Amino acid sequence: MPLMDFEPSPKARDYRDRLQEFMDARVYPAEAVYAAWRAENDPHALPPVVEELKAEARERGLWNLFLPDVSGLSNLDYATLAELTGRSPDLAPEAVNCAAPDTGNMEVLHMFGTDEQKERWLRPLLDGEIRSAFAMTEPEVASSDATNITTSIVRDGDEYVINGRKWFITGAADERCKIFIVMGKTDPDGPAHRQQSQVLVPRDAPGVRVVRHLPVFGYQDQHGHSEIVFEDVRVPASHLLAAEGDGFMIAQARLGPGRIHHCMRALGMAERALELMCRRALSREAFGGPLAKQGVVREQIAESRMAIEQARLLTLKTAWLIDRHGARGARTEIAAIKVVVPRITHEVLDRAIQVHGAAGVSDDTPLAAMYSWVRAMRIFDGPDEVHIRTVARQELCKYEN
Secondary structure (H helix, E strand, O other): OOOOOOOOOHHHHHHHHHHHHHHHHHHHHHHHHHHHHHHOOOOOOOOHHHHHHHHHHHHOOOOOOOOHHHHOOOHHHHHHHHHHHHOOOOOHHHHOOOOOOHHHHHHHHHHHOOHHHHHHHHHHHHOOOOEEEEEOOOOOOOOOOHHHOOOEEEEEOOEEEEEEEEEEEEOOOOOOEEEEEEEEEOOOOOOOOOOEEEEEEEOOOOOEEEEEEOOEOOEOOOOOEEEEEEEEEEEEHHHEOOOOOOHHHHHHHHHHHHHHHHHHHHHHHHHHHHHHHHHHHHHOEEOOEEHHHOHHHHHHHHHHHHHHHHHHHHHHHHHHHHHHHOHHHHHHHHHHHHHHHHHHHHHHHHHHHHHHHHHHHOOOOOHHHHHHHHHHHOOOOOOHHHHHHHHHHHHHHOOOO
16 A cells, blocks of 8 residues: 555645634634524524625635535545534534535535536535435335335336435425435336435425424434425436436445545544543542542543544545545445544543533533534444444455455
8 A cells, every 4th residue: 555645735734724713713603603593593494693604704715625626625635624614513514515415415416417407406505505405314214224215216207206205314404405315216126236216306396295303312403304205206307316226326426425524523523522621621620629630530531532543543544545546445444434433522522521510411512412413423324333344344355265
């Protein structure tokens, strides 16, 4: 293997300096404004401060950093920026138009969309005018195995007819969500990984019904995680992405870089949790001195720093491999970071909560909300068990005859 170099490019360093200044000057101060507005309004309504941040980020040139063909950044370069935005997960990713699930959906449209699809949906997404959702997970089947999905996509003349039920569809509660990428089966009797296709379904298409918005550990995300029924929904055949049977392939292409983004943002949460833990330990006194003098607290701090560094190095290696060999060439590492990063971030957050005591489980710090999101991360985009299975399979392949 050639020498791995994780040094950010000069362009990435410039972006990081400017992003850091934006975070300090505008994003962190806006967190309390965002929380206060949501407490007094519909939990899925958009606090005005978000659009204010978006406008300023765009003026600063901090926009669409995730897409290499737009930003000129490699996956390795962007990884360091994604980590920084992860420190303020409700605000920073969206402020710079780098929030999931839009990033993955924009990548799909960029890679597989027709000129017409790009003009109608990709352009307004890149401009931050609308939002989107990716509808794959279903309540009736184990969606950790995407070949299980039962939603049907049937060709009828110049249209496709969609029938099925999806849930935990992130982003669907936001009134700005105008388009769903829906994964379903066009050929139920075909080869297992060629049965699925993906189609673009406008939010306002007849037959689309949002049943409910599901909480995560009691938290209602502003963008929502929704259960949606598609009942005889008709869309033009031109709304198909790529070709029939390409759905599984598109999903895999979407999830590779997306997992890098998720993991680096999670590491940003871990870093902020460690920072809060250290500040709390130095400022809080018990038994005749600051908590930082207690050996058990020092051990928690040291274990957290060591774990974060290990997880970050593995994630940067994964980004480096994707840049050189594509997602297929980093299959093992992509699966590994999806297990390792949420696991260590969950542990760091747990330690930070413990050091904060009762304050840690309240909403007075961001720790409790981050904790719930990172715990969910061990399920979405494939549960830990699926990724562990992948790592084991790839490892065993080295020794099979």
